[in-house]
Amino acid sequence: MSTLLHIKGLKKYYPIIGGIFKRKMADVKAVDGVNLTIMKGECFGLVGESGCGKTTLGKTIIRLLTPDAGSIYYNIPEDILEEIDKLEKENPRSSKLRRIREEYDLATFKGRKLRQLRRKMQIVYQDPTTSLDPRMLVKDIVAEPLVAQGLARGSEAKKMVVDMLERVGLSEKHLCRYPHEFSGGQRQRIAVSRALIVRPEFVVLDEPTSSVDVSVRAQLLNLFKDLGKDFGLTYMFVSHDLSVVEVISDRVAVMYLGKIVEVATTEELFKEPLHPYAQGLFASIPIPDPTRRRERPPLTGDVPSPVNPPSGCRFHPRCQSVTDVCRKEEPQLVDVGNGHLVACHVISSELGK
Numbered sequence: 429m430s431t432l433l434h435i436k437g438l439k440k441y442y443p444i445i446g447g448i449f450k451r452k453m454a455d456v457k458a459v460d461g462v463n464l465t466i467m468k469g470e471c472f473g474l475v476g477e478s479g480c481g482k483t484t485l486g487k488t489i490i491r492l493l494t495p496d497a498g499s500i501y502y503n504i505p506e507d508i509l510e511e512i513d514k515l516e517k518e519n520p521r522s523s524k525l526r527r528i529r530e531e532y533d534l535a536t537f538k539g540r541k542l543r544q545l546r547r548k549m550q551i552v553y554q555d556p557t558t559s560l561d562p563r564m565l566v567k568d569i570v571a572e573p574l575v576a577q578g579l580a581r582g583s584e585a586k587k588m589v590v591d592m593l594e595r596v597g598l599s600e601k602h603l604c605r606y607p608h609e610f611s612g613g614q615r616q617r618i619a620v621s622r623a624l625i626v627r628p629e630f631v632v633l634d635e636p637t638s639s640v641d642v643s644v645r646a647q648l649l650n651l652f653k654d655l656g657k658d659f660g661l662t663y664m665f666v667s668h669d670l671s672v673v674e675v676i677s678d679r680v681a682v683m684y685l686g687k688i689v690e691v692a693t694t695e696e697l698f699k700e701p702l703h704p705y706a707q708g709l710f711a712s713i714p715i716p717d718p719t720r721r722r723e724r725p726p727l728t729g730d731v732p733s734p735v736n737p738p739s740g741c742r743f744h745p746r747c748q749s750v751t752d753v754c755r756k757e758e759p760q761l762v763d764v765g766n767g768h769l770v771a772c773h774v775i776s777s778e779l780g781k
């Protein structure tokens with residue numbers, strides 16, 4: 429499998445404006461130095477408590493938000509990636525590195541290049557009631573991205589819309605209806621057609637099933653799986669709901685306070701999460717084997733403010749295994765075997781990494 433996205437040191441801060449002069453007082457560090465690799469054709473799950481920066485990360489990757497720092501390399505050949513690593517270490521100001529970044533790094537894209545990129549990367553939001561314009565007919569909602577991108581108009585666009593609606597389980601008879609005339613599940617299908625009509629390569633699904641009931645959720649998950657295969661899509665699937673993530677994802681990343689703390693295959697992570705935060709998050713899932721004692725301590729305390737994240741490891745004030753080094757030094761993601769990455773001093777020293 430080859431790499432579709434290689435994300436390095438990505439940061440997105442939201443300024444807090446205040447005082448009588450409306451000056452910037454501080455920053456909400458929503459995404460604060462994220463490193464990730466997403467492979468072509470995989471469904472990459474992203475989990476973490478509310479407010480840890482999942483939506484901000486998804487939106488920044490597809491450049492709906494402008495990053496404050498870092499790189500988002502898209503469709504980049506492996507040998508060039510190696511060259512970047514080398515140049516960043518040896519000669520970070522070189523013109524060669526600048527040229528490579530201009531060609532592959534989405535963080536540097538502007539104007540026409542950014543507009544072209546919009547087609548390749550789409551997002552489906554949690555709540556289709558607010559993401560679909562209530563005054564537009566379905567045929568216009570779904571055709572809008574086609575027309576805006578100059579890809580098709582008139583009868584050609586209409587045919588593409590009907591094809592797409594049929595693909596997601598709706599039909600021609602739904603063309604001249606408004607969003608409020610549909611159920612929640614059907615509305616999400618309309619949102620999916622709108623995202624896929626421009627034939628994207630990468631789709632962020634941001635809690636796409638959390639506004640529907642369990643049976644509709646299962647139908648939507650099957651739809652995402654089928655469409656992913658048929659259209660050769662790569663997904664980033666964001667959710668709090670671990671059972672949903674388990675069903676659909678190939679690999680999963682755990683995010684905490686603007687950082688990725690663990691990445692592994694779904695099977696491995698659900699069987700044995702290693703990071704103390706991931707263990708706490710997964711403690712809510714029942715262990716199927718009754719002879720196994722529950723060793724995972726549940727999460728206690730609240731998530732600290734992303735304006736002033738704790739020093740060292742951000743999880744240390746809530747961690748039951750905390751040591752001195754955790755308070756001082758920020759842990760980096762380390763491969764503990766088979767591409768299973770963990771950012772934790774305690775785990776690294778236990779495993780001799």
Ligand SMILES: Nc1ncnc2c1ncn2[C@@H]1O[C@H](COP(=O)(O)OP(=O)(O)OP(=O)(O)O)[C@@H](O)[C@H]1O
Pocket residue numbers: 442443456457458476477478479480481482483484485668734
């Ligand atoms: N437009 C904004 N302006 C200022 N702060 C924001 C903005 N959007 C998000 N934030 C803050 O950034 C942090 C991350 O928010 P984000 O929505 O990315 O989290 P999330 O993990 O998607 O949460 P949830 O699971 O609740 O959707 C939060 O502290 C949030 O309050």
Ligand SMILES: [Mg+2]
Pocket residue numbers: 482483484634
């Ligand atoms: Mg969110």
